Amino acid sequence: MAHAHGFGHNSPGGLLRYPEKPPFPLKEYSAHYDHIFEMMEELEAKGEILIHRITEEHQPVEVFTRTGRIKLIPTNKLWHHKSCGQCGNIPGYPASIFWFMNKFGLDYLNEPHQTSCTAWNYHGSGTSNPVALAAVWLRNMHQAWKTGYYPLIHCGTSFGSYKETREQLIMNKELRDAVKPILRKLGRLVDIGDGKERIVIPQEVVHYSEWVHAMRYKIKELYEKEGKAKGIDVSNVRVAIHNACHTYKMIADDYPYDPEVFNGQRPAASTAVVKALGAQVVDYSTWFDCCGFGFRHILTEREFTRSFAIQRKLKVIYEEVKADLIVTHDTGCTTTFEKNQWIGKAHGMYYPVAVMSDVMFAALACGAHPFKVVQLYWNCSDYERLLEKMGISNWRELRKEWEDTVKYIAELEKAGKYDELMEFFKEYDLYEPYSRTSTGKPKASATANMPLFKS
Amino acid sequence: MDGHPYGYNLPISEKTKAVPWEEKVRIVEEVKSDFRFKEYIFGCLNCGVCTASCPSNRFFDYSPREIVQRFLEEDVEVLYDMMHEYIWACSQCFTCWIRCPFVNNPGGLVAIMREVAVRNAFEATKDLxxxxxxxxxxxxxxxxxxxxxxxxxxxxxxxxxxxxxxxxxxxxxxxxxxxxxxxxxxxxxxxxxxxxxxxxxxxxxxxxxxxxxxxxxxxxxxxxxxxxxxxxxxxxxxxxxx
Structure with missing residues (x-):
């Protein structure tokens, strides 16, 4: 077995570790990417970077990457780096992540001092450059480090782009030299008392789907305890998995693989949690294809996006394996699949199948409210039949409950009854906005002087 | 003959033909001078596995193999022409990258080409x-x-x-x-x-x-x-x- 370091290898600083034996059959090539972890240790020793380390307080779980490397997934004390596509277009996606965080009693920060990664814009329009992408990433990572919480990245494109940016930064001094003056201006370099200005780089770039993967047995326990008590049963649900390109095709050597998932020959996240819950993972011939999102395409080349999504994915999943559900783990794929079904009716190509992310499906299985938490009202796919099949037969009442809440809030706001509204939210919110940020409530947002309310 | 003898089957546009050769060389060199370029292109067997698995190739006249081949052959005329519309068909999924036996990254090359096209304010880019x-x-x-x-x-x-x-x-x-x-x-x-x-x-x-x-x-x-x-x-x- 040709391998960069050999199994059982530990780097001097402990950042690069392999198990004693390969955990599953590996491709015979040297994983040059893994070497960046040793380079990170060297750069830290030279005072160029400061590694934001995963420690015991993060309650890390070990997983394997495609090369057999041991990757640490922090599960606690997390700084949530949110996804603009999820918050803007699939609100039940991050809400389900936070719901699990609360259920497990985990410590986390959800704060406004963060921007998007801006990589969707770059891949869609080319209107940026590697220095800007690196500066945005490092600014956000420094903010996480400053708070003492470890960054958990919600978006697959952010995750892919950040993995690539980190590799570029470690491998290229010219990029580090270009980005440092900008970070200096922002006050985002760290001097630990030796006069050297360090860039903060996290030990591992971690996607939320890796967190779900690491937590899958705890999620299973919650399902057994609370989901089943509500009459929910997922054992008959047929699930087709769609892995997101930017999680496992970008910097392919840094994403979990597991001997229990296709013997380590396909990405493990999402598939493993669906299996742990006892649902039926169904294989289909075009599993490797992308969704058709295309970044620019979903907005400006929509014929391409829907043609690809329908012909290469939805039709295949519907006809080959008759899945009840497509489980995703990224923003663009979820949107592409659930928004591009209805239009198929125009061409006699309507293949109705429910679509949601792994964490949304897991939250439903564990008894989360389908509308208040999982926010399925926003979903344009055929999710109602899935709810019935899962045993959530009271979904109509739950939907009515949600709609009444929305109506009540709308009426109070329309009447300018802000005090009553705030009182309502005191009892209603599962997470009070700004109550646990690094600096408290900010004075203003990028779009308004007073966030959320006018008074 | 308008088509390229080695496979690029789109005619070179009249606009590209009218651009001075030095300007086309400058633009292509700007792409090649990006620090990522050397990390995105190695050898090419012309096996076509990138194009066979490319989603955009199924619906557009677009081939990641062509991108790699034109750079390796230093085909300035075609590369310059590609930078107007051709490259915007790429879905940026990076299926080509994970599939390539040489670990070439045609999607990454396209990202650099797009960036250079925007920076140089190509008319087609403005429209797109x-x-x-x-x-x-x-x-x-x-x-x-x-x-x-x-x-x-x-x-x-x-x-x-x-x-x-x-x-x-x-x-x-x-x-x-x-x-x-x-x-x-x-x-x-x-x-x-x-x-x-x-x-x-x-x-x-x-x-x-x-x-x-x-x-x-x-x-x-x-x-x-x-x-x-x-x-x-x-x-x-x-x-x-x-």
Missing amino acids: LKPYGRVLLKVMTTGNQLSADMLQPDFFPDWGPKMADNMENLRAKRLAIPFDVGKSVKTAWEVSLETAIEMYTIWRETGIFEMLEKLDPNLYNVIMDIVEENEERYEELYEEEE
Whole structure:
């Protein structure tokens, strides 16, 4: 077995570790990417970077990457780096992540001092450059480090782009030299008392789907305890998995693989949690294809996006394996699949199948409210039949409950009854906005002087 | 014969033919001088596995194999021509990257080519990115690329009737999410003003505002108005604190 370091290898600083034996059959090539972890240790020793380390307080779980490397997934004390596509277009996606965080009693920060990664814009329009992408990433990572919480990245494109940016930064001094003056201006370099200005780089770039993967047995326990008590049963649900390109095709050597998932020959996240819950993972011939999102395409080349999504994915999943559900783990794929079904009716190509992310499906299985938490009202796919099949037969009442809440809030706001509204939210919110940020409530947002309310 | 003898089957445009050779060389050299270039291209067997698995290849006249081959052959004329429309078909999924036995990254090469095309304000780029202006406006001014208010049903009739229902009482629906996600309809989350100000510094220092000015001067003016207004707001708030 040709391998960069050999199994059982530990780097001097402990950042690069392999198990004693390969955990599953590996491709015979040297994983040059893994070497960046040793380079990170060297750069830290030279005072160029400061590694934001995963420690015991993060309650890390070990997983394997495609090369057999041991990757640490922090599960606690997390700084949530949110996804603009999820918050803007699939609100039940991050809400389900936070719901699990609360259920497990985990410590986390959800704060406004963060921007998007801006990589969707770059891949869609080319209107940026590697220095800007690196500066945005490092600014956000420094903010996480400053708070003492470890960054958990919600978006697959952010995750892919950040993995690539980190590799570029470690491998290229010219990029580090270009980005440092900008970070200096922002006050985002760290001097630990030796006069050297360090860039903060996290030990591992971690996607939320890796967190779900690491937590899958705890999620299973919650399902057994609370989901089943509500009459929910997922054992008959047929699930087709769609892995997101930017999680496992970008910097392919840094994403979990597991001997229990296709013997380590396909990405493990999402598939493993669906299996742990006892649902039926169904294989289909075009599993490797992308969704058709295309970044620019979903907005400006929509014929391409829907043609690809329908012909290469939805039709295949519907006809080959008759899945009840497509489980995703990224923003663009979820949107592409659930928004591009209805239009198929125009061409006699309507293949109705429910679509949601792994964490949304897991939250439903564990008894989360389908509308208040999982926010399925926003979903344009055929999710109602899935709810019935899962045993959530009271979904109509739950939907009515949600709609009444929305109506009540709308009426109070329309009447300018802000005090009553705030009182309502005191009892209603599962997470009070700004109550646990690094600096408290900010004075203003990028779009308004007073966030959320006018008074 | 207009088509390329080695496979590029699109005719070279008259516009490309009319551009002085030195200018075409300058543009291609700008791509090749990017520090990522040497990390994205190695050898090529011409096996075509990248093109066979490319989603864009199924619906567009686009081939990642061609991108790699033209660079290896230093085919300046074709590369320059590709940088107008051809490269914008790429879906940026990077299936080509994971499949290539040589670990070439045609999608990465396309990203560099697009960036150079925007920086040099190619006319085709201006036209192609016109409908993308709303995203640029949002990301440059707020730090978020997407927000709930960008998804009006009028823009997405093909997404079906549920979209119209979704937009009804949108603000109340967002306030009713029991976590701080998507509570704002204008941004994906409430980005703090000080964070947005930091991002404007990044755009300035890395030449992104200049790129925008060349790409779309009207959009640039709208963006700069908002940026300057926010910077004034920030200064006022900061002075109050002093």
